[in-house]
Amino acid sequence: MISLTYGNDTHTCEPGESVLAVLLRSNVDVPYSCRAGACHSCLLRRSDGAVPASSQPGLKPTLREQNYFLACQLVPDEDISVSLPDDALVTGHAIVVGLEHLNKDICRVLLEPATPLYYHAGQYINLRRQDGLARSYSLASVPSVDKHLELHVRRLDNGRMSNWINDVLQVGDQLDFHGPYGDCFYLPDAEEQDLLLIGTGTGLAPLMGIARDALRSQHRGDIHLFHGSRTIRDLYLDRCLRELAEGHPNFHYRACVTGEDAVDEVRHGRANEIAFSEFPDLNAKRVYLCGLPAMVNTARKIAYLNGAAMENIMADAFEMTDLRKEERTERE
Amino acid sequence: MSESLFEKLGGAVAVDAAVDIFYRKVLSDDSINHFFDDTDLQAQRDKQKSFLTMAFGGPNAYEGKDLRSAHAPLVERGLNDNHFGAVAGHLKATLDELDVPSDLTDEVMGIAASTQDDVLNR
Known part of the structure; x- marks a missing residue:
């Protein structure tokens, strides 16, 4: 018996049933439209492993790389956990381990996540202050090269987060984050390409x-x-x-x-x-x-x-x- | 059973070959490109693909009323026969560039022309 986990619920898959069919039969409210792999409305992400290429027709390479798939195109052959693209990632915690002013308006922030973060250089995280104020910043660090997460924060006029980071944030402070997000990153699929x-x-x-x-x-x-x-x-x-x-x-x-x-x-x-x-x-x-x-x-x-x-x-x-x-x- | 127009043209592969040539021509044409919102290039390109699939005689879910409702806001902004003609011209040039035989080109242009009243909401 193959089980499908979505959120806090686990559902049983009938033979030959697609992920979308299982969810709809179980009255789970997920977006969908064409059920034919064309419209991409039923985009989901597998959180516990890889998915077959046949479930990823027309998806960008960066999404394929992150195990996104079309729910109507995947008939699971093993237990599987899936989520909507946006709840795919939980809150992370990080300590500020470095702050450096790169010029008068831009501050480099180095963060050490509490648990190692799986990400691609070029993706972004949503950084959250203790009072809930949140902003997105891109990752300049490379996972296998750099020990810490690196962000560049430019001071903006009236930017509450950016001014706070540039003026108030201290090494040793804790910040929460969501992510990584984004599909703008390096793909090793064409090493000769300029x-x-x-x-x-x-x-x-x-x-x-x-x-x-x-x-x-x-x-x-x-x-x-x-x-x-x-x-x-x-x-x-x-x-x-x-x-x-x-x-x-x-x-x-x-x-x-x-x-x-x-x-x-x-x-x-x-x-x-x-x-x-x-x-x-x-x-x-x-x-x-x-x-x-x-x-x-x-x-x-x-x-x-x-x-x-x-x-x-x-x-x-x-x-x-x-x-x-x-x-x-x-x-x- | 004889081959359909879509099959003769090469099916989905032909649409893939044509869509970028066609959409680049449309986007480069200052007389019509203001009708094509370029903030979501990908979505726009997907629409061109649906259009080409239809014009190539392929499987599609297009109906007259879809064409009408989709183009109604553009008609309000002044879409007229000249603009329709310009897009049709780019379609013809695309087919020529791909060396599509003239009898097939005629069929495609015939299908495209048949949408004119729906597109212009007449």
């Missing part, structure tokens, strides 16, 4: 994670990282990136500023525009875009028009709506 990484502001955090993850995985294609800021003073980890480029012939770094003239190796212009003018044909490339939504959405369209396949465009837009609003749960 990667184009484009980020603005702290969009550098996930891209540094992704670039270092690719290098650690001995990625053989070229990795081009374009980082955009307003001024040269807003750039950060510039030296660290130059050193990384010196140590790895296939890693290339370009800093771009919009608010100042070009100086030495810093280019003048928008990072996405400079990247696409250097690489007009994206047919065989994989493109990663992280940062402000305006840049990410524009660049995503241009990348597609310039030949990048839709599944080769990985994007993480740091959504921020009205900064004056009292309550805010968006990314900082």
Whole structure:
């Protein structure tokens, strides 16, 4: 007898029944629509093991990698635990073990999770203060290389969390988090493929994670990282990136500023525009875009028009709506 | 039984080959691209895929009333015969680019043309 666990309940699967059929028969309210593997409404995630590729038609590689599947397409042949994409992960606890101001507005936060966190560099976590205030931050660290979780927190005008992290947070403090989330990370499925990484502001955090993850995985294609800021003073980890480029012939770094003239190796212009003018044909490339939504959405369209396949465009837009609003749960 | 149009064109594989060529043409055309919300590129591309599947004579769940309700907001924003013609032109150019034989192209264009009144809500 095969059992299916969803939330706190366990259900018995009849022979030949899909996960969706079992849940619907048991009156579990899960989203679904076409029941034919096309609409992706019934997306679930297996939390206790791998799923067959036949249950993942049309899913992005990053979702496949995390054992997401379509409930209507999976007939379990062993006991299985599943959850909705959003409850897949529980609250984690972490201690602040490092704080470093990388420039006047950006703070590097190092966290030690209470239990080891399984994540991909470039995903993000929702960091939660003891009073419940929560914001999303991307992971710049690489699991197999870095001992701690690394976040880059840019101080925003009226940003309650970001100012608190920059001014008040101390080494030794405890923070809770949910995650990891996000499907913008390195995939070792095409090691010859050139990667184009484009980020603005702290969009550098996930891209540094992704670039270092690719290098650690001995990625053989070229990795081009374009980082955009307003001024040269807003750039950060510039030296660290130059050193990384010196140590790895296939890693290339370009800093771009919009608010100042070009100086030495810093280019003048928008990072996405400079990247696409250097690489007009994206047919065989994989493109990663992280940062402000305006840049990410524009660049995503241009990348597609310039030949990048839709599944080769990985994007993480740091959504921020009205900064004056009292309550805010968006990314900082 | 003779092969259907969809089979002659190569089925789902042909749709996959055509969808990016077609959607890139549409997105690059300033006379119509304001009708195509580009904030969710993936969802838009999926819609183009449904459209092509239908135009290629393939299995689909499209009905006249679906086409009407889906395009009604665009008609309110001024969608007209010129825009329809532009999209049809991109479809034709896509088929030409893929070297689809002219008799099959004619059939596809015929199916596309048959949707004009539903799309324009007439």
